[in-house]
Amino acid sequence: MIQITLPDGSVREVAQGTSAMDIAMSISEGLARNVLAAEVNGQVIDAVRPINEDASLKLLTWNDDGGKSTMWHSSAHLMAEAIQHFYPKAKFAIGPPVEDGFYYDIDFGEEILSDKEFKKLEDKMLELAREKNEYVREEVSKSDAIKYFTERGDEYKLELIDGLEDGSITFYTQGSFTDLCRGPHIPNTGFIKAVKLMKLxxxxxxxxxxxxxxTRVYGVTFPKQKDLTDYLTLLEEARKRDHRKLGKELDLFHFSQNVGQGLPLWLPKGADLRARLETFLKNAQKKAGYEPVITPHIGSKSLYETSGHWAKYGEDSFRPIETPHEGEVYMLKPMNCPHHCEIFKSRPRSYKDLPIRYAEFGTVxxxxQSGELHGLTRVRGFTQDDAHIFCAQDQIKDEIGKVIDLVLYIFKTLDFQDFIAQVSLRDPENPEKYIGSKENWDKAEKAIAEVAEEKGLKTVVEYGEAAFYGPKLDFMVRDAIGRKWQLGTVQLDYNLPERFELEYVGADNDRHRPVMIHRAPFGSMERFVAILIEHCAGKFPLWLTPEQVRILPISEKYHDYAQDVLKVLNxxxxxxxxxxxxxxxxxxxxxxxxxxxxxxxxxxEEEQNSSQVSARKQGHGDLGAFSVEDFVKQIEKEIKEMLA
RNA sequence: GCCGAUGUAGCUCAGGGGUAGAGCGUUUCCUUGGUAAGGAAGAGGUCAUGGGUUCAAUUCCCAUCAUUGGCUCCA
Incomplete structure (x- = not known):
């Protein structure tokens, strides 16, 4: 007998070789119908696999990430089976689950799969699913595995097998399809009730x-038809909110082929909105002790050689530009920081000057790559809400805290309520990848972690995600329909102060190197506006929206009165x-x-006679009659509360 | 940059080997109205660009450009 500990702490004594499915069945048949996989001692395995030793057990269903990904992984196999049925010569590479579904990379040889075939494949998948074919696990020797896929002529699987240890190789078979696979899988194909192939x-x-x-075929499956319907509704909602669509409808921005790809043109309403966002942030930054600076759109190539950007990105940048006679070489500026470093260096600095905070809406x-451009979220010319804080090592924590306060204020004002902070630290395996002393890194990483904690941020720590020049704190928001976006970033930098030989004179009268903090709460104006559009579905907060009120006269007779009202509002x-x-x-x-x-x-007529207006709120309908003054007061109050 | 899809009026889209259509918008006229679309008439397109096939191409084929879904990349 072995002891199985369930997540609620209860312990069940069962015979050796009992499977998670058996245990689920003993709890309730309804539960068993929903069990997709099992987490045994922290490892996800097939629910039907025998458990042979004392273990902690968690039954995984559709509501667990592990259950979902197992289902999707199994769905990839199911799709492969359907594809193999119609394309017997197809060779299968890899087919993993991903964040919202699964894919399979397939070599179709001479044939081309078109999305017109999706319906046929979906039907076949559902037909195979209804057969409730079990996913049968089989341990095979390396030589047998090689033999099997040599016969099938699938060089991709052979290459994968080549990298595997003999004795650790397993096949899974459902119906007529056998695949090299580590597993785990759902018990049988019958758990898959709804299927949708998404894209190629x-x-x-x-x-x-x-x-x-x-050819990569993406798909998604669900345990209930309704889940698929809901998912498609969500996708439809996302399409409705697409900033490219709304940007056009609301006259915010435009792209012209004559100007160039990835170069947005801000239309009057969009420019107005953006300017208002900038003013909002400028005001907040002023209060937080930032000083505005302005730098040119180009800079000497040597500036970027100093910064190291030329060596790392020069080849993939816009080509340098030259002066006609002297042959001096300039770059379109890809970063504002080198310019800001030069401003720091414009005169000697004392520890009493620090921290210095230079802010600029800097267009870079x-x-x-052309295939990577996307609406306003990925463009070739954009404006960062950039600032660089030059401070002493012992000011890092304070400064990061202040940046966090600023970011939180912005999120609150713009109604981003769901977010987490990602703390990106060094890869402990490869300490040599990083510039700067170990002591400084230790201190900086500790400072970030502590201050994030003190500010009560929900954080995740990612080791190895730090930049080579310093640790980072990134904010990830979830928008109104649950999609994740990376927004503001705070990055410590030990590299540029070194490369630009930045110095300040300390209280000890010695020269010291400042630390630089890059930060951009919005990231870029373009990307932020895009995310904001999608977050609020184009219904911007009252304080921000280009047109707050529209006066609608019943007929021409009331135009004069409407103009009077307009004057009061203006x-x-x-x-x-x-x-x-x-x-x-x-x-x-x-x-x-x-x-x-x-x-x-x-x-x-009524309003004119009583000196009132009949108000109506977008999406809510009639609010009743107000005097113009009362209406103004109410709007002012609403805006004030938003910006508090 | 690579693979796939798409490109028809300002916008959204239909059509199809015999040089084009709808709705919305726009213009003009009628209508002056009470909480989510009043009526009529008109203007507007070398069917992305360049080649090819054909008696004939906007339609079929190829290339280019752009858009788009991914891949790779992202200071």
């Missing part, structure tokens, strides 16, 4: 562009416009709603 993509064998490009240009710095088109009120309302204008003021 090219992917290199082993991710190396020198290797052959395979980077050559991004005098209170409320951004408003009058819709004077000869349209009916229903249409004006409809369009104001679709334009996502937060408030509509309807003015007609």
């Amino acid at each position: 993509a090219g992917a290199y064998w082993r991710g190396d562009e020198k290797n052959k490009q395979l 240009y980077r050559y991004e 005098n209170s710095d409320i951004r408003a416009a009058v819709d004077e088109r000869a349209e009916k009120i229903g249409k004006k309302i409809r369009e104001a709603e679709l334009d996502k204008v937060p408030y509509m003021l309807i003015v007609g």
Whole structure:
């Protein structure tokens, strides 16, 4: 007999060789129907595998990441079986689960798979799923494994087997499909109730562009049809929120082929929105002791040789530009920090000057590969809400704390409520990868971890994710529909102060090297605006939105009164416009709603006679009548509370 | 950069070997109305660009460019 400890601490005594599924069955049949895999002593295995020793056991269902990924991994095999049925010559490379589904990289040889075939494949998968074929695990010797895939002519599997130890090789078979696989898998294909193939993509064998490009088929499966429906609804919602679509509809920005790829043009409303965000951050930064600086869009190539960026990124940058006669070489600036270092160096610095905080909305240009450009989130020219803090080693913790405060203020004001901070530290295995003394790193890493803790941030620590020049603190937000985005970043830098030989005179009258902190709460204005659009589905917070109020006269007779109302609003710095088109009120309302204008003021005979306005809130409908003054007060109050 | 898809009016899209259509928008006219689309008429397109096949190409083929989904990359 062996002892099985369940997550609630209860212990069950069962015969050796009992499987997790048996145990689930003994608890309830309903539970057993949902068990996809089992976590035994921290390791995820097949739910049907016998357990032979005392163990802690967690039954994994669709609600566990481990259960989900097992299901998707098994689904990849199921898809492979369906593909093999129609394309017997297909060779299978790897087919893992991913964050939202699974894929399989497949070599179709001469044939081409089109997404028009998806329906056929999905139907086949469902047909095979209904057969409830078991996923049968089999340990095979290396020579047998090689023999099997040599017969199948699948060089990819052979290459994978080549890297495996004899004795550790397992095959899984369901129905007519056998795959080299470590597992684990769900008990049988019947757990898969809903199937959707998502897209096709090219992917290199082993991710190396020198290797052959395979066809990657993405799919997703669910244990209930409804889960699939919900998922498709979510995707639809994401499409509706796409910043490229909304940016066009709301006249925020535009891309022109004549200007160039990845070079956004900000339209008046977008520029207005962006300027307001910048002002918001400038005000916050002013309070936090930042000083504005302005630097040119180009800089001498030698500046980037000093910084090290030329050596690392020069070849992948926009080509340098030259002066016509002297042949001096300049770069479009890809980073603001070298310029800011030069500002620091513009005169001798004392410890009494520190910390120095230089802030600039600095526009930078980077050559991004054409396939990588995407709306406003990935562009070739963008403006960072950049700042560099030059401080002494013992000021790091304080300064990072202040940056965190700033970031938290921004998140709160813009209604990003769900976020975590990722602390990126050195890879303990490879200490030689990093520049700067071990003592300083130890102190800096400790400072980041402590201050994140003190600020009550939800954090995850990632070892090996630090930059070579210093540890980082990155903020990851979840938007309104649950998608993750990386936003603000705080990075310590020991490298640039070294390369630029930055110094300050300490209290001891010796020269010391300052530490530099790079930070950008938004990241870039382009990317941030894109994320904000998608987060709020184009319904910007009242304080930020370009048009706060639209006045809708019932008919031409009330245009004068509407203009009077407009004047009152404008005098209170409320951004408003009058819709004077000869349209009916229903249409004006409809369009104001679709334009996502937060408030509509309807003015007609009644309002004119009583010196009132009938207010309507976007998405909520009629609010009733107000005097113009009361309405203004209410708007002012609402905005004030938002920016508090 | 690589693989796939797409490119038709300002926008969203339909169509299809015999030089084009809808809705919205826009213009003009009628209508002056009460909480999510009033009516009529008109303007607007070398069907992305360049080649090829064909009696004939916007349609089929190839290339280029751009957009797009991935891959690789990301200071």
